[in-house]
Amino acid sequence: MSASVLGFADALRPDVVAFVFLGVLLGYVVGVLPGLNRPAALAIAVPLSYYMSPLSAVAFLIGIAKASGAGGATTAILINTPGEPNAAATALDGYPLAKAGKGEKALKVALYASVAGDILATTVLIVVAEPLAKLALKIGPVELAALTLLALTFIAALSGKSLARGLVAAFLGILFAMVGTDAETATPRLTFGFIELADGVPIMAITVGMLAFTEMLIQGQEHLARTREQTDEPAGVAPTDSALTLAEIKSVTPTTLMSSAVGIVVGIIPGLGPTVASFLAYALAKRMAKPHERFGEGELKGVAAAETADNAVVPASLIPLFALGLPGSVSAAIIIAAFTVHGVTPGPRMFEEHGRLMYGIYGSMIVASLLMLVVGRVGLSLFAKLTRVPATVIIPTVLALCILGAYMETKSVFSVWLMFGFGVLGWVMHRFDYSRITFLIGFVVGPLFELAVRQSIIITHADPVRMLQHPVALALVACALAVAMTFTLAPRRESPAR
């Protein structure tokens, strides 16, 4: 039987479906709980997935990544508090709708739009990733090294206010990836005599530390700095006007399709992420609005546009990961951690070496989309109640989860202190606007980059003139320089992309 049939059959195994369900449920809860976001939830969940089969683990994480986006709409609509920046665009029309007694209707539109965007992007991923991976196998190491540089420059430019700080973060990430045993000489490098570092800095220590732990320090800092709760009055889901009519569904359908396309394109480009997608789709929908449509005052199309694009980004950002091994987003970088933990090296060879697993992941993604619809619809009112869980309970609980999660992976306190150290480093980076996302992606692509550079030096005999035999690589380096120049000379942005 072919790998595709076996893979899709694996996705329907009861244990895999159960883990996808668990992931979707957890994702919704995380999305709804104030203060928790998608990367933090994924980082905490990776140690939990350690005991699962590779397919269950990745399916579980994908379930969380998909559903947390959809769940984030609940707080944005009901209490005007987007848990993540990408849900901010949803609040623009969602909260006015809720105040007008149409909260349940807005939540339904957000759910259906999320699922539609997610399914369309998953379909594109399934169709595009494998042919792209086959093409990527023809890319030589010189071109791959240049492509990694271009991707890192893009991510550095887009993930913070300053390109220079973004690049410093990226190189710092690569530097930390160099810790461990050198692949060519098998000698220790930057291990400081710690045997625990012989295999490199554990990726779990970095993801849990810099995403979840740091986030809790930031949330705690903000909580203590506030003198009183500054959230808006909960609008509730009072069913004054909760039913979604056929005319309303018809009117939001073109917006949903257009926003899916926006989300997919933005998702494929490394570094842009869901915030850019949701605001771009919202702006596009607003620009194309009919005269009677009042965007910003409670327009269903506004909710649909933001949610569709937000949720289309997650599957689309897996395209560069599956095709090239380059994570385009922080969620993709964390999924790399899960692959690594289970002995799978992400990249174009995954389709050749782990074809059945890849199709299993595709199948699980479709199952996750359908479960999102069911869980979201059934738990609509229940999730709304979760918005009341106070941050004072969430922050210490997540701190404990970070420490115990880091401990459970290796049963060693060393990795817990390492996680703590990276958590503090993440907080310092946040304070000085050095992107933790760029650092993490630099860390993840570091070994791949080193291998490509090593092979490039062998191929070119370390002679720069021989680079002229690689015009594609030269063009990619030129593109990276052009991106760097453009973002350096452009007027400074006031808010980060993510």
Place this chain on the structure above:
Amino acid sequence: MSEDERGAAGSRRAALGETAAVVAFGLAALWIIPRQTTSGPVLGLRPALLPELCALAIVAIALIGFGLRLWKPESVAPERLAPIWPAALLAAVAAAGILALQFAGPIACGLLIVALGLAVLRERRMRIVIPALAGTALALVLVFQVWR
């Protein structure tokens, strides 16, 4: 001195301090890397080369960034002005939890972090404190005693 001039001077001072710290880190890395890397016969890349290039890139980019900020001063981000003590307090709670993990095990660690965390975050409502502690205790006992 006008408000704008004071702002620009503050921005320059902040940029200088930040650049000095990053450059010092990069130079320290350049000093440490060869001492912490064993060399051997290589075909492609000697083990210390890429880490050294990364450290050099960090120093160079930090200096270029400093030059750009002198040319185009930027406003100091609000995150930089926020007080440090709340985060330090939470980090201390976590450090205490790790010590508890080391000497008393995971259940004590989890309970200590949640209890201290609730106290540090000034949660005084018993209807929240008691269920939070009871729920944590139950979850920890289930994970580390019953299901382990």
